[in-house]
Amino acid sequence: MKVLLQHIAHARSGDKGDTSNIAVFAYAPEFYPLLKAQLTAKRFKDFYAGAIRGEVLRYEVDNLEAMNFVCHGALGGGVSRSLCLDNYGKALSAAILGFEIDVPDELRPLLRGTHLLAA
Amino acid sequence: MTKTIRIGAGAAWWGDRVEPAQLNAERGELDYLCFETMAEATVSAAQVRARRDPTFEGYDTYLDDRMRAVLPACMRQGTKIVSNQGWINPDAAAKRIVHWLRELGHTGVKVASVNGSMITDRVLQLTDRILENGQPTSTLKPTLISAEAYLGAEPIVEALRAGAQIVVTGRVADPSIFMAPMMFEFGWDPLDHVRLGQGMGLGHLMECGAEVTGGYFSDPGFKDVPEPWNFAFPIVEVEADGSAVLTKVAGTGGAVTLQTVKEQMLYEVHDPANYLTPDVVVDFTQARLEQIGPDRVRVTQIGGKPRTPTLKVSIGCTEGFIGEDMFFYAGPGALRRAQLAKKILEERFRIVGLQAEEIRIDFLGLNAIHGAATPADAPEPYEIAVRVAARTATREEAIKVGREVDGMAVSGIGHTGKRVPHAERTREVIGVWSALVPREQVPASVHYFES
Numbered sequence: 253m254k255v256l257l258q259h260i261a262h263a264r265s266g267d268k269g270d271t272s273n274i275a276v277f278a279y280a281p282e283f284y285p286l287l288k289a290q291l292t293a294k295r296f297k298d299f300y301a302g303a304i305r306g307e308v309l310r311y312e313v314d315n316l317e318a319m320n321f322v323c324h325g326a327l328g329g330g331v332s333r334s335l336c337l338d339n340y341g342k343a344l345s346a347a348i349l350g351f352e353i354d355v356p357d358e359l360r361p362l363l364r365g366t367h368l369l370a371a
Numbered sequence: 372m373t374k375t376i377r378i379g380a381g382a383a384w385w386g387d388r389v390e391p392a393q394l395n396a397e398r399g400e401l402d403y404l405c406f407e408t409m410a411e412a413t414v415s416a417a418q419v420r421a422r423r424d425p426t427f428e429g430y431d432t433y434l435d436d437r438m439r440a441v442l443p444a445c446m447r448q449g450t451k452i453v454s455n456q457g458w459i460n461p462d463a464a465a466k467r468i469v470h471w472l473r474e475l476g477h478t479g480v481k482v483a484s485v486n487g488s489m490i491t492d493r494v495l496q497l498t499d500r501i502l503e504n505g506q507p508t509s510t511l512k513p514t515l516i517s518a519e520a521y522l523g524a525e526p527i528v529e530a531l532r533a534g535a536q537i538v539v540t541g542r543v544a545d546p547s548i549f550m551a552p553m554m555f556e557f558g559w560d561p562l563d564h565v566r567l568g569q570g571m572g573l574g575h576l577m578e579c580g581a582e583v584t585g586g587y588f589s590d591p592g593f594k595d596v597p598e599p600w601n602f603a604f605p606i607v608e609v610e611a612d613g614s615a616v617l618t619k620v621a622g623t624g625g626a627v628t629l630q631t632v633k634e635q636m637l638y639e640v641h642d643p644a645n646y647l648t649p650d651v652v653v654d655f656t657q658a659r660l661e662q663i664g665p666d667r668v669r670v671t672q673i674g675g676k677p678r679t680p681t682l683k684v685s686i687g688c689t690e691g692f693i694g695e696d697m698f699f700y701a702g703p704g705a706l707r708r709a710q711l712a713k714k715i716l717e718e719r720f721r722i723v724g725l726q727a728e729e730i731r732i733d734f735l736g737l738n739a740i741h742g743a744a745t746p747a748d749a750p751e752p753y754e755i756a757v758r759v760a761a762r763t764a765t766r767e768e769a770i771k772v773g774r775e776v777d778g779m780a781v782s783g784i785g786h787t788g789k790r791v792p793h794a795e796r797t798r799e800v801i802g803v804w805s806a807l808v809p810r811e812q813v814p815a816s817v818h819y820f821e822s
Contacts, residue, residue, distance in 0.1 A: 258590075258593060262590070262593070262594055262630065262634070264587065264588075264634040264635075264637070264638055266637075266638040266639030266640070267639065268639055268641070269411075269503060269803065269805070270503070271641070273637070273638075273639060273640060273641060275634065275637035275638070275640075277630065277633050277634065299744070300743070300744040301743045301744055302742070302743030302744075303741060303742045303743040303744035304744075309641075311641075311642060311643050311644075313637065313643050313655065313656055314656075315655075315656060315657060315658055315659070316633045316636060316637070316655075316658070316660075317633075318633060318637060320637050320640065320641075320643055322641045322642075329729075330802060330803065331411065331412075331803075332411075332412050332690075332800055332801050332802055332803060333690060333762065333800055333802055335693065335695075335729055335730075335731040335760040335761070335762060336731070336739075336740070336742060337733065337735065337739050337740060337758060337760075338739075338740045342587070343740050343741070344740075344741070344744075346741075347741050347744045350746065364593045364594070365592050365593045367592060368592070
């Protein structure tokens with residue numbers, strides 16, 4: 253079944269200069285291999301379209317069942333120069349929760365926020 | 372029984388709440404209460420303000436609020452304080468704290484100030500390249516406001532060894548503020564990268580306050596925490612080998628869980644195996660987290676590697692101005708009116724000859740936050756704010772943004788909602804650049820005061 257990322261992972265973004273790091277964390281260990289296989293650095297960057305102007309590096313953090321996406325050129329030239337209303341990019345991590353991901357049907361009981369899924 | 376020390380957080384940034392700091396002071400049974408109050412541009416902004424406002428003391432503008440809230444309990448219970456509220460004038464901050472100690476009737480308390488991070492007058496000799504763009508730092512000369520190196524924990528440890536009960540610093544790496552008490556209490560060697568790695572990792576988990584106890588976390592229906600209006604700041608219980616438990620005062624809102632701790636562990640981290648700090652290079656990739664009780668997470672095996680020979684320097688520069696304003700549409704067709712308004716503004720900026728490095732016109736409610744990442748099929752909102760911003764070389768140009776938005780009031784299109792300007796619509800941009808400096812070129816100095 254295809255679901256939005258928000259049902260299998262949570263995320264947090266942080267800022268350093270013009271770079272935003274967006275870390276994505278599996279809600280359950282069973283979801284981590286799905287993230288690794290499907291949420292590649294290229295797909296991540298493509299999903300953010302022109303909002304990330306530079307390179308995206310992906311770090312796998314197995315002990316946390318997480319991946320850290322370091323996104324260069326994502327903060328409008330840097331927090332103080334940015335013309336974006338959210339100049340720290342604090343809300344930037346929420347966008348990736350809309351990424352569509354393929355989940356085996358048997359993992360359905362582990363999904364979060366199932367009230368939002370069709371029966 | 373092995374010795375354990377309890378370190379609590381009192382602030383994660385300048386504007387943070389004061390009430391959880393007081394709660395930690397009163398009910399946290401703390402050995403140390405640590406405050407982090409500086410952002411990247413804090414020093415440069417303080418320099419600009421000091422130039423214009425001779426009454427500005429140069430330290431955290433909430434110093435009085437914070438100290439009045441926590442000093443009574445800290446003095447009563449023997450809790451020591453480490454804080455970077457000194458900003459550009461740690462001596463003045465220390466003297467102000469002495470003032471409050473005397474007001475409260477506490478005499479003979481030793482307060483230390485840590486100085487030496489400011490290298491504005493030497494930075495162009497001491498540094499070579501700008502890290503972000505590879506250009507020589509000398510290119511920043513015409514616009515330079517201030518430069519400060521990120522010091523490590525060692526001068527704070529020196530002050531604690533000399534008997535200071537309160538240590539107030541200028542720029543120090545955020546996690547070092549929290550690790551210094553561990554180094555002092557357990558006698559960790561500054562080159563013991565194994566213990567310092569664990570300690571600095573803990574400092575990183577503490578430096579953002581409520582971000583590890585349930586703040587910047589809730590997502591209703593997906594990950595909820597109790598009473599998200601009643602957060603406590605974190606407390607870490609540390610043992611001599613650096614093993615630790617993260618927790619918070621009982622009876623407060625929020626939560627300390629594997630999820631909150633994981634999110635904070637990677638917050639503002641790039642390579643998780645090589646998190647650079649002045650004291651040690653931290654490796655989070657072997658860390659172990661265990662939920663050992665409600666709101667209790669045990670943290671072990673954060674790794675450390677030897678520190679680098681350099682310190683990071685932040686260089687603040689004047690980089691022009693931003694002009695900004697917004698106006699509103701609602702009801703059926705809000706988006707089509709907003710789109711015409713955008714077109715009108717673009718034409719008006721051309722007619723008045725706005726000289727801008729960058730112009731951005733967003734529809735708040737649709738694409739102002741995620742910009743180009745907004746899905747093409749995002750639904751049309753019922754209400755939209757048209758938000759306009761431009762970055763310019765001069766304030767005169769930046770003012771044009773608000774002046775053209777003013778024109779939208781009677782010369783715009785139907786159903787335009789518009790505010791009478793009630794706040795300053797231009798602001799100065801302080802750009803922050805980074806460079807590296809050999810650590811021996813930035814000696815710290817510690818001064819002592821007594822109440």
